Amino acid sequence: MPGAIPASVTRLIDEFSRLPGIGPKTAARLTYYLLRTPDENALALAEALRDLKATTRYCSSCYNITEQDPCPICSDEKRDHEMICVVEEPLDVVAFERTQNYRGVYHVLHGAINPIEGVGPDQLRIKELVARVSQGAVREVIMATNVGLEGDATAMYIHRQLNGLVRLTRLARGLPVGADLEYADSITLSGALEGRQEMHE
Amino acid sequence: METMSQFLSSCLPHSPIHIPHPLQRVRIGANAAFVHIRSFMRISHISLTNFRNYARLELAILPGMIVLHGDNAQGKTSLLEAIYYLATSRSPHITADRQLISWLADDEPIPYARLVAEVTAASGLKRIEMTLLAGNRGSAARFKKEVRINGLPRRVMDLLGQILVVMFLPQDLALVEGAPVLRRRYMNVTLCQTDQQYCQALRKYEHTLSQRNALLRNLQEQGRRGDHSQLQFWDETLAATGAMLIAGRHRLLRDLERRAQRIHRDLSGAGEHLRLRYQPGFDVSVEPGGQMAFNAGDLGASALPELPPDEITGRFMEALSACRRDDLIRGITTIGPQRDEMRFLVNGHDLGLYGSRGQNRTAVLALKLAELSWMQEITGEWPILLLDEVAAELDEKRRTYLLERVGEAEQVLLTTTEPSLLPSELLKTAARWHVRNGTITVEETLSG
Numbered sequence: 001m002p003g004a005i006p007a008s009v010t011r012l013i014d015e016f017s018r019l020p021g022i023g024p025k026t027a028a029r030l031t032y033y034l035l036r037t038p039d040e041n042a043l044a045l046a047e048a049l050r051d052l053k054a055t056t057r058y059c060s061s062c063y064n065i066t067e068q069d070p071c072p073i074c075s076d077e078k079r080d081h082e083m084i085c086v087v088e089e090p091l092d093v094v095a096f097e098r099t100q101n102y103r104g105v106y107h108v109l110h111g112a113i114n115p116i117e118g119v120g121p122d123q124l125r126i127k128e129l130v131a132r133v134s135q136g137a138v139r140e141v142i143m144a145t146n147v148g149l150e151g152d153a154t155a156m157y158i159h160r161q162l163n164g165l166v167r168l169t170r171l172a173r174g175l176p177v178g179a180d181l182e183y184a185d186s187i188t189l190s191g192a193l194e195g196r197q198e199m200h201e
Numbered sequence: 202m203e204t205m206s207q208f209l210s211s212c213l214p215h216s217p218i219h220i221p222h223p224l225q226r227v228r229i230g231a232n233a234a235f236v237h238i239r240s241f242m243r244i245s246h247i248s249l250t251n252f253r254n255y256a257r258l259e260l261a262i263l264p265g266m267i268v269l270h271g272d273n274a275q276g277k278t279s280l281l282e283a284i285y286y287l288a289t290s291r292s293p294h295i296t297a298d299r300q301l302i303s304w305l306a307d308d309e310p311i312p313y314a315r316l317v318a319e320v321t322a323a324s325g326l327k328r329i330e331m332t333l334l335a336g337n338r339g340s341a342a343r344f345k346k347e348v349r350i351n352g353l354p355r356r357v358m359d360l361l362g363q364i365l366v367v368m369f370l371p372q373d374l375a376l377v378e379g380a381p382v383l384r385r386r387y388m389n390v391t392l393c394q395t396d397q398q399y400c401q402a403l404r405k406y407e408h409t410l411s412q413r414n415a416l417l418r419n420l421q422e423q424g425r426r427g428d429h430s431q432l433q434f435w436d437e438t439l440a441a442t443g444a445m446l447i448a449g450r451h452r453l454l455r456d457l458e459r460r461a462q463r464i465h466r467d468l469s470g471a472g473e474h475l476r477l478r479y480q481p482g483f484d485v486s487v488e489p490g491g492q493m494a495f496n497a498g499d500l501g502a503s504a505l506p507e508l509p510p511d512e513i514t515g516r517f518m519e520a521l522s523a524c525r526r527d528d529l530i531r532g533i534t535t536i537g538p539q540r541d542e543m544r545f546l547v548n549g550h551d552l553g554l555y556g557s558r559g560q561n562r563t564a565v566l567a568l569k570l571a572e573l574s575w576m577q578e579i580t581g582e583w584p585i586l587l588l589d590e591v592a593a594e595l596d597e598k599r600r601t602y603l604l605e606r607v608g609e610a611e612q613v614l615l616t617t618t619e620p621s622l623l624p625s626e627l628l629k630t631a632a633r634w635h636v637r638n639g640t641i642t643v644e645e646t647l648s649g
Contacts, residue, residue: 113431114412115412115413115415115416115418115419116411116412116415118415118419120416120419120428120431121428121431149405149408149409149412149438150412152434152438153412153434153435156433156434157430157431157434160430160433185356186397186398186401187401
């Protein structure tokens, strides 16, 4: 039934449908919810969307998403700038920050090598990482890509690019806290066995 | 026609209502002679919802031999297929998973099928559940399998080995003369049931192969700008996992060949000598010194020396770098276990090319019976036997031999359109179930 829905409504439904995890029905429900909501709420959403793109950029050092360049982490002088943790996504930085245990800086690749999806090293911030390390003053690079073929492929590629330039380490692979040994799969368990450590008092 | 309670239960996804079924009451006395207690593995109960032509089935399954008879397209094979699917997470037929869900379920918001088996094993009672979800119609949601073991969510892979089955199908004949993909599939399914490491290696190999092929095509497009060093990681992973597949398949065929040879001799007389030849998908033959280590010729799998996986990995790496140019031009990985072959030879002649129908039948039967004894030996349990229409497919001599061999099994489900083709002694001791339009009735007495 063309004309049953005004064009501006259809347009918003279409825009919502582009988002990950949102199908046509959810998109329609969100749109009609916004139609009923007070004007200032809808406008606040519109402004938030506009500011999202207008005020954010990549940090020129670590390529995390930031409002100021360099980002608060990179410009924090109390952090250890000689230690770089390499992660796939900005949300991985959030996960490390939550530990309150890491005092180094980061490098965000924005993805992992995945030939099927057409993602090669050139689509990732790998050159930038190599340049950053080559300038010297980096003591250690911690590879914290995801565990799996694509994450491993990315880590190995970076390893070959940085080999000899700097100390390279990789996150340990093992059991999650609270895990029951008997339910662990054999790959995880053999990883944990290989990465075992001396016991300390 | 389905009953009202069947109809109601098919309307309720995840229905907690247990529907009492008349079949559960007839267990006692159905076959007193065959009900003896053993600690071996068997299925004691199966429940199907929207699977193939079963809208709803609740069925207690006896140990021993069960003959399922009825006309074509009534659901005999579908019951065997359900058990096979729970054991291997695949259909024995090359078919789209979506087709397993009954068309009766199409009216539901999310068409689904559910299979549940209760398994009695030496380790105790297990409840194995599988839900197949077709995904919303009109949306891109994909077909999904969900597995629960004893009520806990598990990966599909964890299903393998929970129920062991060996299945005999009329189309098994295609193993000898059909496409190579059927024989690779046979080796994979057989090994996955008993070897979790093989199964993990297979998954990783297939994933790596897709990524490497995609990378080859990307490099092809990029031409000279392309960074070929990216291949290194995928080559190493492909070689390491591929070596595990080659070693596993070689061991399997070697073990099967020895067993199949004895059975084949019993079936065909002393004049015919069966060999199973394993041909790896790249030349593992040249040792650094130039000797032949994996000499194919007309030798069978057991005549080949066993190579440790590390050594195969090294040769696989060499072979990959030797054909890298070729791979880059064609945009596909030209060597590896995805090209493996197994061939059936009798007196040195390849049955796939020269075998008569009778010879091929005998070879497949020998292979299947070898698989049965192999699985028994390495797991210490009798697999559940699923025999689909073997009576019509085999002549009397082979039929008698097969049924003698499987008579000892803990649980055998056999389908036939023509019970009169079965030996009368078997019919005397076996339970007899009639399958009609997706319902199963137990027959107390034999009419044959």
